[in-house]
Amino acid sequence: MERRFHRDLSSLPELSRFVADFLSHHGLSPSNAYDLDLILEELFTNVLKYSSGTDQVAVGLTRDDSTITIALREFDVAKAYDITRAPEPDLTRPIAERKVGGLGIHMVRQLAETIRYEYKDRVSTTTITKKVSPNA
Amino acid sequence: MLEIKVETEGSVKLKGRLDAASAPKAREALRPLKGPMALDLSDLEYISSAGIGVVVETYKRLHGEGAALRVLNLTPGVRAVFRFAGLEQMLAIE
Numbered sequence: 385m386e387r388r389f390h391r392d393l394s395s396l397p398e399l400s401r402f403v404a405d406f407l408s409h410h411g412l413s414p415s416n417a418y419d420l421d422l423i424l425e426e427l428f429t430n431v432l433k434y435s436s437g438t439d440q441v442a443v444g445l446t447r448d449d450s451t452i453t454i455a456l457r458e459f460d461v462a463k464a465y466d467i468t469r470a471p472e473p474d475l476t477r478p479i480a481e482r483k484v485g486g487l488g489i490h491m492v493r494q495l496a497e498t499i500r501y502e503y504k505d506r507v508s509t510t511t512i513t514k515k516v517s518p519n520a
Numbered sequence: 521m522l523e524i525k526v527e528t529e530g531s532v533k534l535k536g537r538l539d540a541a542s543a544p545k546a547r548e549a550l551r552p553l554k555g556p557m558a559l560d561l562s563d564l565e566y567i568s569s570a571g572i573g574v575v576v577e578t579y580k581r582l583h584g585e586g587a588a589l590r591v592l593n594l595t596p597g598v599r600a601v602f603r604f605a606g607l608e609q610m611l612a613i614e
Binding site: 393394396397400418421422425426429475476478479480482484487488490491494495 | 521537539540541566568569570572573576579580583584597601604605606607610611
């Protein structure tokens with residue numbers, strides 16, 4: 385399944401509905417929605433902050449047994465932004481000394497099995513795989 | 521969709537989803553409140569890094585004023601995000 389979303393925070397509820405529809409379509413447990421929502425929100429908001437493609441962002445969800453592949457594609461992107469190279473936040477610091485930023489990608493790394501990035505012909509693609517619970 | 525209820529003095533209940541879209545609303549509601557504060561998250565279904573940012577910002581502000589922030593009744597999914605953020609051991613979570 386692939387759907388396109390406006391490059392705007394107002395797309396987040398639609399993204400969440402897309403995940404719920406996908407899980408339902410594949411007979412997968414709704415308990416998988418939290419992790420998938422979180423991965424998608426963090427990737428999507430990262431695009432809003434750091435990248436500048438067209439108004440539409442394509443999100444693809446595919447299933448292979450108990451593995452879900454999430455692919456987020458942006459079009460006409462002038463400069464690559466590879467999240468696999470993003471620095472890790474320092475989570476050992478006391479909260480009062482924490483700096484803002486980097487936490488979302490850290491969470492994606494915690495949840496994902498694999499993360500891949502490709503930039504080709506001005507198309508930027510981030511691909512994540514995630515194991516899910518199969519039982520509905 | 522996020523609902524914010526200031527229940528009694530110092531007690532705030534969040535219900536729904538605290539994501540990047542609703543974080544500004546939460547920030548605006550929490551900013552004028554004085555500490556100590558207890559955030560009841562028993563009806564919070566979802567939080568992302570943007571929501572964690574609001575909690576951290578509130579903690580920093582209250583800490584700077586010499587007041588405490590307690591975070592109460594986390595659901596398992598929300599607790600996992602606090603753990604990913606390295607906050608489970610640092611915040612007063614009950």
